[in-house]
Amino acid sequence: MISSPRVGRLLGLNLVIALALMSAGRSATALPPPYDIDPSAEHPRNTEGAFITLRSGRVLFSYSQFTGGQHDHSPSAIAEIYSDDQGKTWSQPRVVVPTGSYQNIMSVSFLRLASGKLARFHAVKRTKWLDCHPVMSLSADEGITWSEPKQVLAAPGYFVLNNDRIIQTSSGRILIPLGYHRSRGTVDDETSWDGRATAMWIYSDDEGATWKEAKSWWGMPVASNSGLQEPGLVQCPDGSLYSWVRTDQGFQYDFRSLDNGLTWSAPAKSSLSSPTSPASIKRLPRSDTLMVVYNDHSGRVPAPEKPNQRAPLVLSFSTDGAKTWGAPQLIEDDLTGWYCYTAIHYTDDAVLLAYVAGDDKLGHLSRLRIRRVPLALLNIPKR
Numbered sequence: 001m002i003s004s005p006r007v008g009r010l011l012g013l014n015l016v017i018a019l020a021l022m023s024a025g026r027s028a029t030a031l032p033p034p035y036d037i038d039p040s041a042e043h044p045r046n047t048e049g050a051f052i053t054l055r056s057g058r059v060l061f062s063y064s065q066f067t068g069g070q071h072d073h074s075p076s077a078i079a080e081i082y083s084d085d086q087g088k089t090w091s092q093p094r095v096v097v098p099t100g101s102y103q104n105i106m107s108v109s110f111l112r113l114a115s116g117k118l119a120r121f122h123a124v125k126r127t128k129w130l131d132c133h134p135v136m137s138l139s140a141d142e143g144i145t146w147s148e149p150k151q152v153l154a155a156p157g158y159f160v161l162n163n164d165r166i167i168q169t170s171s172g173r174i175l176i177p178l179g180y181h182r183s184r185g186t187v188d189d190e191t192s193w194d195g196r197a198t199a200m201w202i203y204s205d206d207e208g209a210t211w212k213e214a215k216s217w218w219g220m221p222v223a224s225n226s227g228l229q230e231p232g233l234v235q236c237p238d239g240s241l242y243s244w245v246r247t248d249q250g251f252q253y254d255f256r257s258l259d260n261g262l263t264w265s266a267p268a269k270s271s272l273s274s275p276t277s278p279a280s281i282k283r284l285p286r287s288d289t290l291m292v293v294y295n296d297h298s299g300r301v302p303a304p305e306k307p308n309q310r311a312p313l314v315l316s317f318s319t320d321g322a323k324t325w326g327a328p329q330l331i332e333d334d335l336t337g338w339y340c341y342t343a344i345h346y347t348d349d350a351v352l353l354a355y356v357a358g359d360d361k362l363g364h365l366s367r368l369r370i371r372r373v374p375l376a377l378l379n380i381p382k383r
Contacts, residue, residue: 031331032372035090036357037063039366045070046079046368047356048163051345052110052118054142059083059345061354062096062120063368064106064163070363073128075099076106086347087372097149103127109166111174113207118143121176123161124151129193130183134161134176136208152176152211153202158183158193162230162278164343169235174204175261177231177243180217196220196227199245203261216264218255224248228267230278236321237288244322248276250297250307254322271325273298277310280342281322289381290318293342293353296328304335310364313339313355319381329379331371332357338364350374 037046049063065079078097081090099105104125111119118139125132135149153159160179168174179197186192200217204210220227226248233243241257243264252272255264272279272294279294296314297303304311312335314328331353332339342355350372357369 031377032374034357035370037093037368039070039362043067045074045076045363045366047365048107048341048343049354049368050108050110050164050343051352051354052112052143053345053347056142057084057086059087059347059352060110060143061090061343061352061370062108062110063354064108065093065095066106067099070365072106072365073104073125076104078105078108078122087345087350087352087370090370097122107161107163109161109164111166111168113168113174114172115207117207119166119174119208120146121152121161121166122149124149127188129190130158130186130188131156132158132160134159134178138208150208152204152208153178157181160197160230162232163341164280165232167233167235169241169260170239171260172205173260174208175233175241176202177233178202179227179229179231179245195225195229197229197245199228199231199243199255199264199267201231201233201243201261201264214257214264215262216255216257218264218267220247220253221267222249226276228253229276232279232281234281234283234290234322236290237283238321240321242281242322244270244272244279244281246274246276246278250274252279252294270322272296275308275310277340278342280344282344282346284380285346288319290322291344291351292316292318292322292325293331293344293355295339298328301328301330302333302335309335309338310340311335311337313337313342315353315378317379317381326381327379331373334359336360347372349376351378 045066062080066076077095079093080096107123109121120137137146139146158181182194198219201214228245231245244254252270253267254270281292293315313332316325338358345352354370358364358366
């Protein structure tokens with residue numbers, strides 16, 4: 001293990017982040033410095049990933065490690081680092097899933113299944129613009145070995161699976177939210193790819209042996225260049241399911257399911273004002289409270305001049321199943337930064353946030369940042 005990052009450049013050792021507890025009016029609080037993996041000539045992009053805690057207490061984090069470019073279709077592998085002190089220090093990275101014969105692999109999600117096995121999901125691109133599918137692997141030995149990745153959706157097409165997005169409900173059902181992009185043509189270039197996504201969900205009741213599509217899928221109900229992109233999922237305290245997507249309408253849109261993901265309500269504008277940038281939501285352990293991490297453009301915190309800038313990065317809490325959200329608390333306040341694709345993971349006394357933290361100089365999708373935020377610094381609602 002290493003006590004300070006030796007990969008890339010650790011920025012902001014003396015940076016004081018204004019963790020603005022807006023409703024309580026408390027003063028700014030210094031956060032611990034982040035762990036950064038910066039771009040390099042060999043790996044020009046290190047980005048989105050997911051955490052899992054092993055039975056030993058070790059925390060694994062797997063992420064997309066690119067070579068040859070920063071585009072979503074540039075060649076990449078799945079790399080892994082680990083922490084034996086709940087995210088305070090991290091190991092050197094190693095590749096755990098090579099690119100192989102694929103155009104690209106990226107966007108990891110982990111699950112601890114009800115059976116005790118570990119499940120790892122990621123997206124596989126066989127072409128740049130025409131073929132993208134989620135795959136799943138299982139481990140029965142705490143991540144020492146994994147089964148061969150198995151494609152979970154047989155239909156042809158381009159299905160986007162974001163990182164840290166998959167859930168297993170209290171019934172044992174595994175649910176995957178997907179953004180489907182239709183093809184306009186057959187030539188493997190951007191002219192064949194339709195950026196206007198439709199939202200859909202697939203599910204498995206046998207730990208991934210078989211999969212079915214939900215009865216509902218939805219398109220954007222208003223004119224839009226984004227459609228319903230990069231959906232996420234969380235189970236609410238009452239057992240219902242909440243799903244959300246990024247859009248170009250100035251807000252995240254959302255859906256709800258009252259039948260364990262079989263059918264979904266029509267997309268509606270949520271209360272989360274943001275650019276075309278994904279939000280991340282998870283429930284606090286042993287709590288009915290949900291936490292969201294996103295780029296807040298509501299005006300409650302300073303906003304960038306550029307309407308599509310993915311800054312600032314804030315977190316907020318909901319005690320009513322994502323119907324309303326409390327005051328934003330700042331995690332990254334640099335309005336020239338580019339913060340997105342957050343993975344959320346709780347330890348005994350902190351939350352680990354891993355996200356893209358690029359900028360105009362390095363490239364928007366370039367740097368991976370992990371922040372360990374002590375829960376004691378957050379204004380968590382009492383329930």
